[in-house]
Amino acid sequence: MSDSRLVVLRDLLSLSQQEFASRIGITQGALSQLESQKSKLSLDSLLKINRVFGVDCNWLVTGEGDIFYQPDKREPQPMDNHLGMTREGYIPLVRGEAHAGYIENYLDEKYLDTLEVYKIPGYEAGGYRLFEVEGDSMVPSIYPGEIVVTERLPDLLAIENGALCIVVAEEGIVAKRTYIYEEDRNMLILKSDNPDYKTYSIPMDSVREVWRVRAKITNVFVQPQVVDASRLKELEADIMTLKQEMSRLSADKSSTSSTAE
Structure with a gap:
């Protein structure tokens, strides 16, 4: 900016x-x-x-x-066919603290009109929604507090395996990799990118919506790993020990060769 x-x-x-x-x-x-x-x-x-x-x-x-917003933009904008797009191209934001309320009211246009709306460059036309992600289950793809720009998938059975999605279900709103097993299309498999979290499944009939992640807005900048001073000393000691061992082996080899002659 x-x-x-x-x-x-x-x-x-x-x-x-x-x-x-x-x-x-x-x-x-x-x-x-x-x-x-x-x-x-x-x-x-x-x-x-x-x-x-x-x-x-x-x-x-x-x-x-x-x-500045024009006077007609300062009022909540009505939704178009529940696709997450306002008439002016502003996208509703579902914050972390609003997840529970959203699950209960995701079909209520009056509730949806109360959500904050933002215009995101490149996403002015289409069915989009913003979700604030909670938890670290999708690290390093998504960090806690990041906001993802998503596009609604109207056909749940057409979800692409491995797609990064926001799943709105009775159990909660989560960011996961989604999979559907051909042998049991009544279950949706949810996988985390963070290996500390286990893969699990939920009944398809408990799923309210699935939104495909298209982009994210972040203020999280991962710093390069820094080796502290104590670790550097350990590495230097290891290198010195290795050099000493190599010198000893070289001396032993020379001594053995001289004896053989």
Whole structure:
């Protein structure tokens, strides 16, 4: 995101750096880093700016479109045929704390209209929904707190084996690899990418919806593994021991050769 957009926004709102930063829950120093392009805007801050100031996420990310929601966009948008797409191309977001309520009300348009909606570049047309992922069962593909952009699969029996999906079922909302065994098409097999979690199955008639993951929005950046100082000392000691052993074997070999002569 261009730093100028944050500056433009703050000027339009007539807010100081301190005032703007306080409203979105970051420090003035952090905002200064963002405006000077020394750091990138996190997903949490992006969504906070969207909610607090009514700023269009599409403009924040790409600089395209209106800066602020137009009056007719500030009201909840009606859903089109329960495909997860609003008339204006905004996508509903199901947050982690809303999972239980969503399972109970996923067919209730009045409930769906209460969900936050966002416009995601590249996903303006189609049947999409955003889900916030809980738990670490899909690490390293999806980390806790990440938001996935999904497309609804209307035919559950046409699920591609191994597809990464959000499964909405009586038991809960989970992100899993999905499989259907030809021998028993009444069961849906759910597999985690994290090997610490076991594969399990649920009855197909308990499944409410399946949404195929198409993309994700993340503020999780995996750091390269760092070898600490104590580990480095251990490695150096191991190398020294190996060198000493190689020298001893070489000396023994030379001594044996001299004796043989």
